[in-house]
Amino acid sequence: MSYLDELFSVAGKTALVTGAATGIGRMAATALVHGGASVMIASRKGEDCVRVAGELNGLGASGRAEGFAGDVSSEAGIASLVAEVRSRTERLHILVNNAGVSWGAPLEDFPYHAWAKVFGVNVTAVFHLTRELLPLLDAAASDEDPARVINLGSVMGTQPLADDAYSYTASKAAVHHLTRTLAIEFAARRITVNAFAPGPFQSRMTAFATATEEQAKHVGGHVPIGRIGTPDDIAGATLYLCSRAGSYVTGAILPIDGGQSVQHGLTLFKE
Template sequence: MSYLDELFSVTGKTALVTGAATGIGRMAATALIKAGASVMIASRKGEDCIKVASELNGLGASGQAEGFAGDVSSEAAIAALVGEVKARTGKLDILINNAGVSWGAPLESFPYSAWAKVFGVNVTAVFHLTRELLPLLDAAASDEDPARVINLGSVMGTQPLADDAYSYTASKAAVHHLTRTLALEFAGRRITVNAFAPGPFQSRMTAFATGTDEQARHVGGHVPIGRIGTPDDIAGATLYLCSRAGSYVTGAILPIDGGQSVQHGLTLFKE
């Protein structure tokens, strides 16, 4: 095994990625499978997950995928998902809490119900699913190779930016803080907890703004590095945090945003 393989391999690891039928979740799942992991892909649309798993298994990669329905929008649904996972494995090396929802409306008409719905999936479910899967994470954790949790935050949780998605941006800031809190609590259990804070990527959630190549170029023009994110950007971050390379990293909010998290319109002395 080469040095690079040894450092970044996830061969033999078992992972669960929620909301992995599309977007960033699918990108992360694909990376793990290509690098040798067995990945459970779950989202509300079970048929989509089965289809995606079949497509990923057709890549001829060293890992494998299994798709099934898994909802995180209620306590009962999370219990059902945990049951599905426990029926398939006795240990979980990697949990990626990727499932998320958004809601956009002008300030004047932003609905009360959009807060409970968005926080329920984006924050409450991250805490509750992670806690319910702790026995499986504990079973995989060791001093040499901690179990890994990655939560999906956002550049919108770092920057004071709403774009009419008031509950979404607040929920992602909450995800970042919860990530740091759990990182400290879980360190003694040898479980690392980190978050991605992505900028714009092509996904179902951002299809309204990045759905066409022309739209993607337009949005990319607002990013300091001049483009939107690609699957390889998520793949590199995923393999870093889930392999030996990232075993000493916990409590990090990793910006994958082409410089948006440090972007501002301020000048002090220059006009």
Template sequence: MTPETLFSLHGKTALVTGGATGIGRMAAEALVRAGARVLIASRKGDACEAVAAQLNALDAPGSAEGFAGDVGSAEGIDAIVADVKSRTETLDILMNNSGVTWGAPMGQFPHEAWEKVMNVNVAGVFDLTQKLLPMLMASAKDGDPARVINVGSVMGEIPMGDGAYSYSASKAAVMHLSKIMAKELAGYNVTVNSLAPGPFVSRMTAFATADEEKRAKVGSDVPLGRVGRDDDIAGCMLFLCGRGGAYVTGAIIPVSGGINVMSGHNIFEKAM
């Protein structure tokens, strides 16, 4: 087997939610470059269409198309499912990437911040997956399962809320839910894995990554000394969606530069 066939996604169809910006945009480009047909959905349909046009201009072996889609409500999810079914009969890859956050200090964190964030980040992931499951199951083949990739966060792995209490809790839920779904769907030849990213340049993190100086400051607190890059997401997607990931399910991939294993000082450091 050659590297080309190991990571090729020719003939595959993928849906990436929140694919117009940030990690979703990085993933969508990786999939297109690997030969997949990629459907990009987010609340801003015009942005998705613009990104699809940019990806189609790459002269890559795959293609992209964008449309509006909101995972924050049952009606919105039903509309996405209907749109996907109108565009394709098969779905090989689902990337649940859409997400929202909310930040406020303890004592000022509003109740509504829980409902909104959990609706999109957790309920949206579960409901969209279950409603697209028949399409994923129909596309699954022996030795080449359908793939679901859910986007969690390193903030859901270690206690570092930074005022984003509902976001951190929601991402912990996403990663635990991914393991539950992986266990239940393995018998249907569908793998479910999760990414747990650290800091990447995105609209959500623009307050901390908008320019090179800010990125350098944020990166200085990461064990590997930098913020994430497009290729870091691309490599994970090609592994999980390609032949290399065919025997992997229930995994949490820590794309966080080592933040996931930061644990503070050694217990006996002062005595050494």
């Protein structure tokens, strides 16, 4: 194995990626399978996860995938998912808390229940699922090779931008803060905790704005680098944080947004 292969390898690791049937979760799962990991894919639609796992196993990669249903929107759902994971492995090297929901409505019409729903999946589930899986993460952790947790934040959690998704943007800021909180708490356990803060990618959640190439190009025009994200952008970040290359990184909110997190309209002296 070459130096680069070894540095970025996740061979032999076991991972769980929630919400991995589509979008960024699927991109991360695909990268881990290519990197040699055994990846459990769970989302509310179990049949979709089984299908996606089959597609990933057909890539001819060195890792493998298995899919099943897992609903993180309730305490009972999380308990069921944890039991499913425990029945399949005694240790978990990588947890990607990717499952998420959004809600869009004008300020005047934004419904009360949209806050509980969005925070329940985007924040409460991240904390509760991670805590419930701690024994498996502890079992996989070592001084040389920490266990890894990656939470899905958003550029909307770093920039004061709502775009009618008030509970979503606030929930992602909460994910970022929770990530930093858990990073320092879990450091002594040899578990790193980091977050992705993606800009626009093609996914089910952004399909209203990125479904066609024309739409994706339009949205990409708002990004400083001039395009939306691609699967390789998520793959590179995932393999970095989950391999030996990222073993000293914890508490990071990694922008994968083509420069949107530093984008502003301010000028001081130049016209």
